[in-house]
Amino acid sequence: MRYAITTTGGLISIEQYAAAPDPPQGLTCPGRAPDGSPCRREVVARALDSQLVRPYFRAERAHIAGCDEGASATEHRTGATRDGSTIARTPRGGPELVLIDPNATTGAPAPRTSTGPAPGAARRISTAVPGAPRTTRPPGRRRMSLTGLLARLLDHRLDPRALIELPDGTTGPARRLVRRINTLTAADAGLRACHYGTATDQQPNDTTRSIFLHVRPRPRTSPRATAAIMITADQAPAVQDHLDASIGDLAGHHVIVIGTLRVARRSRNLYIRLDDPDSIAHLP
Numbered sequence: 001m002r003y004a005i006t007t008t009g010g011l012i013s014i015e016q017y018a019a020a021p022d023p024p025q026g027l028t029c030p031g032r033a034p035d036g037s038p039c040r041r042e043v044v045a046r047a048l049d050s051q052l053v054r055p056y057f058r059a060e061r062a063h064i065a066g067c068d069e070g071a072s073a074t075e076h077r078t079g080a081t082r083d084g085s086t087i088a089r090t091p092r093g094g095p096e097l098v099l100i101d102p103n104a105t106t107g108a109p110a111p112r113t114s115t116g117p118a119p120g121a122a123r124r125i126s127t128a129v130p131g132a133p134r135t136t137r138p139p140g141r142r143r144m145s146l147t148g149l150l151a152r153l154l155d156h157r158l159d160p161r162a163l164i165e166l167p168d169g170t171t172g173p174a175r176r177l178v179r180r181i182n183t184l185t186a187a188d189a190g191l192r193a194c195h196y197g198t199a200t201d202q203q204p205n206d207t208t209r210s211i212f213l214h215v216r217p218r219p220r221t222s223p224r225a226t227a228a229i230m231i232t233a234d235q236a237p238a239v240q241d242h243l244d245a246s247i248g249d250l251a252g253h254h255v256i257v258i259g260t261l262r263v264a265r266r267s268r269n270l271y272i273r274l275d276d277p278d279s280i281a282h283l284p
Contacts, residue, residue, distance in 0.1 A: 001057040001069050003157050004043050005030045011156060014055045018048055029059055031069030032151040036283045039067040068148035097149055097194075098165035099142045099158075146194070146281040150256040153178070153196060154283065164194065166258065167275075182218045184227045184270060189263045195227070195272050196256035199282070202247050209233040211247055212271065213255065227270035229257055229280075238277030245282075253282045 003011050004027035011030060017023050023045070031039040041064070043057040063070030144152075152158045158174055165171045170192070179188070181197035197215030200223075204211050210232045217226040231239055231247060240246055258279040259272040274280060 001029065001031075001043065001059075002159075003030050004028065004057045005040070014045060014057055017045055017057075018055055027057065029057075029063060029067065029069050030155055030157055031063060031067035032148070032155070033064055033066040033068075034145060034147050035066075036147075036151065037064065039064045039069065041067075068144050068151055097144055097146065097167065099144055099149070099152075100163035100165065100171075146256055146258065146279070147283065149178070149194060150196060150254060150281055150283055153256070154254055166192075166194075181215045181229075181272070182221065182226045184261055186263050186268070186270065188261050189270075190260065192258075192260040192275075194256055194258055195229075195261070196254065199229075199250040199253050199255045201251055211236060213247060213250060215255070224269060227261060227272055229255065229259070230271040230273050231280075235274060235277045239274075239280060242278050243280065243282065250282055253284055255280065255282045257281075 002014050004014075004017070006012050006024050007026045012024065012027070017027075027043050027045075029039040029041045029043050033039070039059075041059045041061055043059050045055060046058045047055045059070070149158070149164075158178065160173070160175045162174045163171055164174050164177045166177065170177070177193040179191070179193050179195050181195045184191075184195070200214050200216050202211050202213045208230070210230050213229040213231060214223060215226060215228065217223050236247065243250075257272060257274055259274045261270060261272050263270055
């Protein structure tokens with residue numbers, strides 16, 4: 001883990017911890033389960049003086065099930081990790097994304113001095129049958145649900161330099177593919193990304209046969225100038241089944257969707273069209 005929570009409730013990065021003359025004690029995991037429950041397992045700093053491993057925080061005991069800082073969020077789906085986490089499936093968490101840590105190193109081995117024959121010297125031909133090619137998993141890749149991404153955003157744990165890989169493989173920097181809804185403008189039309197905000201209310205629209213979920217606008221900004229989330233009548237039943245909640249129940253909740261920003265032809269209002277009914281998640 002790169003971040004931990006201090007006894008005062010603030011976040012501290014491993015870099016800040018390593019540079020502190022008197023590092024804080026009593027740190028806990030900042031992760032959350034798919035339902036938003038905090039993990040808060042005690043963590044300690046590791047590899048602070050290592051020349052081979054980047055420093056990190058490690059949980060003293062297993063994370064809670066589904067913690068987005070535990071092994072259930074990593075791309076490797078079997079076996080244990082160095083912090084003792086176990087695998088857990090995340091129901092109703094939305095589609096799976098991949099977060100790529102910008103601070104990860106490739107882990108390429110250092111060059112070695114050859115002790116074999118000089119170039120041009122006779123070499124014995126191997127008769128061994130080659131096995132399957134060895135593959136190396138790219139470092140710093142962490143799988144997470146849409147709910148997990150929202151939890152990171154709310155806890156300010158998403159590095160804007162990180163790369164996000166959407167379910168269809170589209171990859172780009174988080175600052176472009178993860179956007180706060182009330183900052184979108186008509187200039188962003190056509191942008192397909194993860195959009196998030198705080199839901200305020202919902203309003204049916206008979207003309208478009210859809211429901212518009214409105215989000216909290218920025219201060220001194222008209223709600224009409226803020227993009228809304230469009231859920232078509234055909235999508236609504238599946239969305240509510242996926243969320244196990246009615247659309248009206250989302251008022252006051254933090255919401256995140258994967259969809260494309262569009263501009264209405266007549267009203268010029270902004271709206272986000274969902275990729276599909278599963279492309280939405282929320283947290284209280």
